[in-house]
Amino acid sequence: LADRVTLDRLNAMDAASYIAALGDIFEHGAWVAEAAFHRRPFPAVASLHAAMLEAVTNASADKQLSFIKAHPELGGKIARTGQLTEASKAEQGSLGLDRLSEEEFQRFEALNTAYREKFDFPFVICVRRHTRDSILNQFERRLKNTPDEERQTALREIGLITRLRLVSKVDGPGAPKTDGRLSTHVLDNVRGKPAAGVKLALFEIGKSARGLLLETITNQDGRTDSPLLSGAPLRIGTYELRFSGGSYFTAQGYEASDPPFLDEIPLRFSIAEAEGHYHVPLLMTPWSYSTYRGS
Amino acid sequence: LADRVTLDRLNAMDAASYIAALGDIFEHGAWVAEAAFHRRPFPAVASLHAAMLEAVTNASADKQLSFIKAHPELGGKIARTGQLTEASKAEQGSLGLDRLSEEEFQRFEALNTAYREKFDFPFVICVRRHTRDSILNQFERRLKNTPDEERQTALREIGLITRLRLVSKVDGPGAPKTDGRLSTHVLDNVRGKPAAGVKLALFEIGKSARGLLLETITNQDGRTDSPLLSGAPLRIGTYELRFSGGSYFTAQGYEASDPPFLDEIPLRFSIAEAEGHYHVPLLMTPWSYSTYRGS
Amino acid sequence: LADRVTLDRLNAMDAASYIAALGDIFEHGAWVAEAAFHRRPFPAVASLHAAMLEAVTNASADKQLSFIKAHPELGGKIARTGQLTEASKAEQGSLGLDRLSEEEFQRFEALNTAYREKFDFPFVICVRRHTRDSILNQFERRLKNTPDEERQTALREIGLITRLRLVSKVDGPGAPKTDGRLSTHVLDNVRGKPAAGVKLALFEIGKSARGLLLETITNQDGRTDSPLLSGAPLRIGTYELRFSGGSYFTAQGYEASDPPFLDEIPLRFSIAEAEGHYHVPLLMTPWSYSTYRGS
């Protein structure tokens, strides 16, 4: 984020520099930046974003439509051949949508085709807030919308996409909240203390899931030194935390059966709020455990 | 079990009929039945078994050894070609040891060879009390024993094998406990009532696991109409219960996120006592769950 | 219950014997028994009760009112001087309403007076289904009813009173369910086994509560040999179970602080369904516990 421009500088720029700086926040949408230019100065990053969104909302239905049409397909041929804007490339690349297996590519192609046939514009979604399974799930659901509902949905997603792009580009007060957080905490209910040194792994699970995301270990407070996920939107999808309970209990010298009743302890949950805080603790003994969404 | 002979009838038989009836309880061990014959009458099935075991214990080391050697290898060529005693065939077949994949067959062959080289007798284990993973685990562990320890272990396993064979053949009072039980109970902590109509599946998990064992649904009391496992020893190994929590909560009309925080809820645990009762309940809300070994 | 008459005998009796047998089920209400007489034979105790209730429901408003008026006041002077029907005496006596402290007597007097002034009939409630606190609570709530609502409520309570009286007097199939059950179960989550030998006490709590109801100890299965409460309706009210967790953990040799984090563990709950089953388990370690309404 070293190259971010400050809001103060933006507020002081002439139109040309300003549009150069913000012209690619909205996909092929320099006009959006331009439309918001005269409303400077912006006291907060959020109000700059609101002004840009308003420009889209206030545009004619035709202009909105051609604007939506300027977005690339997801996992489509353009992505494969690398002919995306820088921002779209990074977004689709973050989920590997530019390097799908043949089977996955066919599935995206089929959905893209069906979608374009029904709506005559590409499927737009804020990729950074979703797992691949969640995108495919949204794809199928949104195919059932009416064209009008779907145009509104596309604009809402563009709001989410551009909010993220703007925050990554502009440094200033009043930035909208765009990141989520996933954390855990392991408690040892045999001794009433944090369970330190527990190995754990986080998996994304599902048909098209990325699998293992990270492995770590609990510290003296039974937490991880940094959140499991943070600094970005959480991807809506299904996850599993797997805790090496058995080896912790053995290391503590707790009585256990052979094999131990509990060894690897899986907690499976889904994330629905990309900007939310998910705290998923584990309270455990060699013979019991519980979890809940905490805070 | 329709063809079981009663203990009373056994107690009244002449030697020939008696040996005909019990001669195959101990593998190629009519002499064991014979040795126990003169100690009739037996007041309990357990005391008949004890008398037979004593005959083995009191035999000379040489006789014990040649007796152990008369047992077939596990998952070996004999099993493949079907040249097993009826009892061994049923036991090995119950785990599919007579139809291993090539890779598994090679693994058993390697272990059998290493074991025979070290101990000069086949690896004996009460197959009905184990999963394949547990057998392979025991195999590797027992390879580290001394020959003397291992001879004792083999005799203990023969005790377990023959206890099961005897109970399936003889009907009478004082039968030793040979079966275990796995049960569950699902509680809905939002409404303080049993969770009825929850779909659940039981899996055996692990590298060589059998996978899905059964699917069922909870009744009005939040239990299953019959135990998940019963009527036989539990197989020592690792299991996972998967409960369709999400669809239950939806059916109840409970508020949930999209996707729901909890959907399929996995409880993973290992069974160590083949003749024990494992009660593994699930207490749940759309945002929390807990489990423990109950009773 | 040794003197109960069978439903078969009742069905075969002449009118005089029949009325002699059932005339006091409804307070001063031989006419109710009489009215139901011609509907014999009754296949079930519940249908006999339903027929009697119908006689009341079908009576004129005047007759209903004078019938309700024939009931004694609760905790009133008549109770004090012992001039109650046998059934009412037993019912009020079961809660000590015939031996109230002066202060309690005054409170009942004030409520009885206010009630009679508003409704012109005595407050009728099925005493056996309530604690004193619950009766006082109902008294205050029902004072806010309209006369019509309250007449209906009184008739419903008479239904509950007579159902209990009938079941205690008539032995036969199809008896309505009139008893509730309170049970507990203590699990030791350190060792994954029932907590045996845990002392526990059950208290009724509240301003006018009876205090300690019973003390007992858990058996090998972590349960009590008989339910904590059973064989009668549960009294609607607030209760507390107190478990001697600390001495159990000490006896097990579990590590604990001095004083132990958990010693006497109180579980406080209210019973609302007099005929329900309340299962209130305790899952505990020296540093954690949980409870829930089980089944």
Next chain:
Amino acid sequence: LADRVTLDRLNAMDAASYIAALGDIFEHGAWVAEAAFHRRPFPAVASLHAAMLEAVTNASADKQLSFIKAHPELGGKIARTGQLTEASKAEQGSLGLDRLSEEEFQRFEALNTAYREKFDFPFVICVRRHTRDSILNQFERRLKNTPDEERQTALREIGLITRLRLVSKVDGPGAPKTDGRLSTHVLDNVRGKPAAGVKLALFEIGKSARGLLLETITNQDGRTDSPLLSGAPLRIGTYELRFSGGSYFTAQGYEASDPPFLDEIPLRFSIAEAEGHYHVPLLMTPWSYSTYRGS
């Protein structure tokens, strides 16, 4: 704490000012301050305290004894007539030991007499780390010690007393940890969110307990705005948190029975580590709750 002297200033003082400043840290023990004077400068408050304690440890047995004897009795006549040093007055006053009921006074008198008869010096304990029940409990236990054990115990308690006095008087780096903390957190497991607006009260319980200590309410994060107890040692003893669960659930519109199964939820626990952090959360639904020592 506005009048505290800085460690820097202390390190720079001449002997007379230094002794004037620290002479009353050890009860009637200006000599202790004096003995540590020559070891200046002290890099940390803890090392100043250690130097003073060493002066006591290195004193002759006679001097130690007469030093111990200079301490006042607890809850004794001197306390009643107010003839205590300022520090002792504040310490004993914090528990109301200077205004005991007649019965309590007699109990302290009896224990003081028995103790003095056995040991010939007064019972010394760091009052600020105990509840009255805990002091009485310690009194009875320590009466069973040998004189030698008890002299060591008295010196350890003097270490704890003077550590607290020093920290309240001297401002500087490296202060020993003297305060504990009690906190809570209420989670609503029906909705998977913090339970905000839950009223709760903290009680000290036991025969001589102070009863209600504070009432508060949970904030948006389900926590209290400040810790329940902090900024001082926790008093070793037994406590109860009572949460108004019922009114929270009603306010949320959750289904409940009448009366609600859970209304006031008591969590009872003891504090053993005066300088520890006790986090005692409550996870609840209208039909279940759990607690544990968290972190």
